[in-house]
Amino acid sequence: MSVTRGDDHDSTSRPSAIAWAGALCLAALGLGPLAEANTSDGYNLPPGVTSLSKAIYTLHMEVFWVCVAIAVVVFGVMIYALVKFRHSQGAVPDTTLVHSTKVEIIWTIIPVIILVAMAIPAAKVILFMEDTRNSELSIRVTGYQWKWQYQYMNAGEGINFFSTLARDSNFARALHSGIDPKTVPNYLLEVDHPLVIPSGTKVRLLLTSQDVIHAWWVPDFGAKRSVIPGFVNELWFTVDPGKEGIYRGQCAALCGRDHGFMPIVVDVRTPDDFKKWVEEQKAAVKQAAAPDAQPHEPAPPATAQVLPTASN
Amino acid sequence: MAQPQASDTAHHDDHHDQPATGIKRWLFATNHKDIGTMYLVFSLIMFFIGGAMAMIIRAELFKPGLQLVDPVFFNQMTTNHALIMIFGAVMPAFVGLANWMIPMQIGAPDMALPRMNNFSFWILPFAFTLLLSTLFVPGGMVAGGWTLYPPLSLQTGDSFPMLIFAIHMMGASSIMGAINVIVTIMNMRAPGMTLLKMPLFAWSWLITAYLLIAVMPVLAGAVTMLLTDHFFKTSFFNAAGGGDPVMFEHIFWFFGHPEVYIMVLPAFGIISEILPTFSRKPLFGATSMIYAIASIAFLSFIVWGHHMFADGMPVAAQLFYMMATMLIAVPTGVKVFNWTATMWRGSLSFEPPMLFAIAFLFLFSIGGFSGLMLAIVPADFQYNQTYFVVAHFHYVLVPGAIFGIMAGVYYWLPKWTGHMYSQTLAKWHFWLSAIFVNVLFFPQHFLGLAGMPRRIPDYAVQFTDWNMVSSIGGFAFGLSQILFPVIIIQCIRGGKQATSTVWEGTHPTGLEWTLPSPPPYHSFTTAPDVP
Numbered sequence: 001m002s003v004t005r006g007d008d009h010d011s012t013s014r015p016s017a018i019a020w021a022g023a024l025c026l027a028a029l030g031l032g033p034l035a036e037a038n039t040s041d042g043y044n045l046p047p048g049v050t051s052l053s054k055a056i057y058t059l060h061m062e063v064f065w066v067c068v069a070i071a072v073v074v075f076g077v078m079i080y081a082l083v084k085f086r087h088s089q090g091a092v093p094d095t096t097l098v099h100s101t102k103v104e105i106i107w108t109i110i111p112v113i114i115l116v117a118m119a120i121p122a123a124k125v126i127l128f129m130e131d132t133r134n135s136e137l138s139i140r141v142t143g144y145q146w147k148w149q150y151q152y153m154n155a156g157e158g159i160n161f162f163s164t165l166a167r168d169s170n171f172a173r174a175l176h177s178g179i180d181p182k183t184v185p186n187y188l189l190e191v192d193h194p195l196v197i198p199s200g201t202k203v204r205l206l207l208t209s210q211d212v213i214h215a216w217w218v219p220d221f222g223a224k225r226s227v228i229p230g231f232v233n234e235l236w237f238t239v240d241p242g243k244e245g246i247y248r249g250q251c252a253a254l255c256g257r258d259h260g261f262m263p264i265v266v267d268v269r270t271p272d273d274f275k276k277w278v279e280e281q282k283a284a285v286k287q288a289a290a291p292d293a294q295p296h297e298p299a300p301p302a303t304a305q306v307l308p309t310a311s312n
Numbered sequence: 313m314a315q316p317q318a319s320d321t322a323h324h325d326d327h328h329d330q331p332a333t334g335i336k337r338w339l340f341a342t343n344h345k346d347i348g349t350m351y352l353v354f355s356l357i358m359f360f361i362g363g364a365m366a367m368i369i370r371a372e373l374f375k376p377g378l379q380l381v382d383p384v385f386f387n388q389m390t391t392n393h394a395l396i397m398i399f400g401a402v403m404p405a406f407v408g409l410a411n412w413m414i415p416m417q418i419g420a421p422d423m424a425l426p427r428m429n430n431f432s433f434w435i436l437p438f439a440f441t442l443l444l445s446t447l448f449v450p451g452g453m454v455a456g457g458w459t460l461y462p463p464l465s466l467q468t469g470d471s472f473p474m475l476i477f478a479i480h481m482m483g484a485s486s487i488m489g490a491i492n493v494i495v496t497i498m499n500m501r502a503p504g505m506t507l508l509k510m511p512l513f514a515w516s517w518l519i520t521a522y523l524l525i526a527v528m529p530v531l532a533g534a535v536t537m538l539l540t541d542h543f544f545k546t547s548f549f550n551a552a553g554g555g556d557p558v559m560f561e562h563i564f565w566f567f568g569h570p571e572v573y574i575m576v577l578p579a580f581g582i583i584s585e586i587l588p589t590f591s592r593k594p595l596f597g598a599t600s601m602i603y604a605i606a607s608i609a610f611l612s613f614i615v616w617g618h619h620m621f622a623d624g625m626p627v628a629a630q631l632f633y634m635m636a637t638m639l640i641a642v643p644t645g646v647k648v649f650n651w652t653a654t655m656w657r658g659s660l661s662f663e664p665p666m667l668f669a670i671a672f673l674f675l676f677s678i679g680g681f682s683g684l685m686l687a688i689v690p691a692d693f694q695y696n697q698t699y700f701v702v703a704h705f706h707y708v709l710v711p712g713a714i715f716g717i718m719a720g721v722y723y724w725l726p727k728w729t730g731h732m733y734s735q736t737l738a739k740w741h742f743w744l745s746a747i748f749v750n751v752l753f754f755p756q757h758f759l760g761l762a763g764m765p766r767r768i769p770d771y772a773v774q775f776t777d778w779n780m781v782s783s784i785g786g787f788a789f790g791l792s793q794i795l796f797p798v799i800i801i802q803c804i805r806g807g808k809q810a811t812s813t814v815w816e817g818t819h820p821t822g823l824e825w826t827l828p829s830p831p832p833y834h835s836f837t838t839a840p841d842v843p
Contacts, residue, residue, distance in 0.1 A: 042774065044761050044762075045691075055690065056693065060694070064685065070681075074648065074649075074652065075674060077652055077656075078670075078673060081655045081656050082655070085655065086659070086661075087592065091658070091659040091660070093591065093657065095593055097596065098596055098597070098598075099596065103653075104600050104650075107645065107649045108645075111641060115642070118638070118688065119634065119638060122689060126627060126690060127627065129690055129693075173377065175378045175381070176378075181376040181377045181770075182773050188376075188772045212461075212463045212467070213461055213464065213557060215697060222690075224693045226622050228551075228557050228558060228623065229551050229552075230551020230552065231557075233624035234624070251765070252765045254461075256455075256456075259768060260383065260768030260769055260771070261383075
């Protein structure tokens with residue numbers, strides 16, 4: 001079936017000045033047209049860029065093909081019966097074919113074998129997925145109605161900021177805004193301050209919520225966890241080296257009016273670039289905490305809206 | 313050898329051979345046929361109301377951007393679409409079919425508890441008037457999802473107590489209906505009808521009734537705890553007070569998982585009646601089919617955690633729930649294979665009930681496959697809370713439960729009314745429904761895999777195309793349903809006279825086919841001979 005892409009026949013809006021200004025700003029910050037919303041082809045799960053996402057993708061494809069094979073056999077038999085045994089074609093019913101213990105045992109045992117064969121690799125991935133030991137960087141993620149807060153630990157201790165839906169998306173998504181979403185770069189999948197992490201590093205997220213249940217999800221990482229007030233959940237992933245770039249996700253648990261409008265953007269950098277970013281952020285935090293110090297050099301570009309924490 | 317019924321029933325016959333006239337007949341109904349009719353009419357009205365909400369949802373999702381409704385109103389629509397379809401359309405429809413068919417199938421004169429039967433029905437219009445009236449209350453309808461997770465559901469406005477009360481009423485109605493079914497089946501079968509000789513539809517309802525009695529009180533407990541957390545400063549689900557939001561999920565899904573089997577087991581029973589009739593061949597492996605329903609019902613109690621995999625579940629629990637959930641595929645597979653074997657070497661004809669039953673077989677199986685995929689825990693982390701789950705449960709509920717109900721109605725309607733309905737119109741209804749239900753829901757698998765979360769009123773532009781296709785399917789599917797009441801009303805008013813066996817050339821088994829069409833107001837006032 002062919003579906004036309006991108007032709008909005010009823011579009012009545014031009015990209016507004018605000019939308020263009022926003023796009024230019026984002027491009028200046030390096031979050032422009034090269035950024036991809038999601039590496040899925042639009043039909044299937046993305047294999048993603050972490051060991052976890054690839055393990056999940058492999059399992060998914062295995063189970064999918066098993067289901068296709070079973071469907072071909074079972075639906076094939078059904079279709080054959082529907083064609084071959086028609087009353088209108090004179091078929092005579094075999095009213096003795098009502099019972100066969102042997103056949104029933106066979107079609108009970110074979111599915112059990114297939115299920116066991118699927119459960120074993122799945123169990124292995126569960127154990128892999130839940131092993132959060134030896135992480136190199138931990139980040140506290142807090143869900144709010146309707147934004148995310150990121151607080152770095154380990155080498156990034158002191159970096160603390162909120163991540164909210166980008167302004168151009170926020171204007172465009174308003175009811176009757178008149179702004180065509182297609183003119184907004186990464187509509188609903190852009191934020192003001194993305195989460196920055198290093199590639200090739202086991203990153204552990206500690207997740208909680210300040211109000212209602214939300215869920216943090218980045219499909220390309222294979223990483224999703226509910227965030228629950230009063231609980232700290234844990235998840236880990238390691239982005240493959242060489243897969244630096246921007247990855248996008250969304251809140252995945254209904255959390256009220258703006259559940260669809262609190263996305264997640266992760267900027268994966270090389271470990272060296274990440275170290276530089278951490279130093280810049282810490283310098284910005286120091287400057288923010290001591291505004292009357294003599295400025296020797298221009299303030300580093302703050303990609304994070306830093307908040308002083310108790311540890312500063 | 314026919315046995316006379318208890319003497320007081322025979323005595324009452326002199327007074328009650330003719331139904332009462334006017335509104336009293338319906339308000340004070342104690343006749344299982346009248347009460348069954350009321351349940352079915354009620355559920356059809358609710359189906360269209362819930363369907364209208366779905367049309368609003370699909371209209372907003374037709375294009376990216378917010379064109380029609382406020383996000384909060386959108387959330388109200390998704391929440392109440394589910395509440396109305398589950399508690400107002402599917403469940404009452406199955407109770408209506410149970411009321412009509414169980415006494416006739418087991419050779420009983422009526423349900424065991426006719427006055428409680430009346431009460432079970434009449435609670436429902438009150439409960440749903442209360443629920444629907446929350447549209448007009450400050451804060452509007454509940455908008456936290458039909459699963460009502462706290463703390464979000466505790467942010468509901470003034471409609472909150474009305475919602476909880478409505479749910480309590482619906483639950484009471486279901487529990488009383490279930491008690492009635494069990495007592496009727498266990499006590500009023502005609503002599504000679506041993507349990508293993510009982511038709512599959514009655515069996516499916518016997519098991520469903522036990523599920524209802526077991527889990528509806530659990531839902532009542534869960535929503536009562538929400539009520540006290542909201543109004544009386546308890547902290548069942550408030551971590552700051554020492555409580556646990558995840559505990560709600562456990563309690564809710566302990567009800568919720570058996571609930572979805574409650575919504576499908578009677579459909580299994582109906583399919584097991586229809587396929588043999590139109591295959592002109594007995595059901596293959598009838599005894600295993602009964603054991604399979606019982607196994608599915610038992611397993612449904614131990615898998616509720618599969619709705620909670622991404623909540624921070626310990627490894628041991630993930631392994632257990634994965635394996636228990638996968639296990640349900642075994643008895644369900646047995647049923648699909650046995651239905652296929654019923655058709656194998658049969659002599660098939662394709663009247664409307666058979667068409668719906670065959671569509672059920674194919675499309676419910678597709679829902680089963682996506683269910684199997686969802687059971688695989690690591691993969692579930694990617695599917696969970698996306699449109700993949702939405703596609704799964706709509707496949708098992710719409711071409712599953714709803715097509716099962718429609719198949720049952722098309723099968724038994726001539727028996728109830730004494731008239732054949734327009735086969736042509738019914739086939740139009742079938743083909744339009746079967747095609748457009750797939751246009752509506754199949755692309756949602758793609759949307760979920762591509763990364764679209766559920767319960768969002770607006771989406772990123774890469775999800776545009778499949779949403780547009782799905783919405784078109786939704787509008788077409790919704791419109792096609794108008795044919796259903798048209799066919800039914802036409803049939804009630806008149807049509808070719810139906811014989812007792814109705815479906816010429818088939819030999820349906822079941823005591824209902826020994827009665828004239830329509831059956832007398834009181835059937836089986838003396839117990840029939842059971843072959």
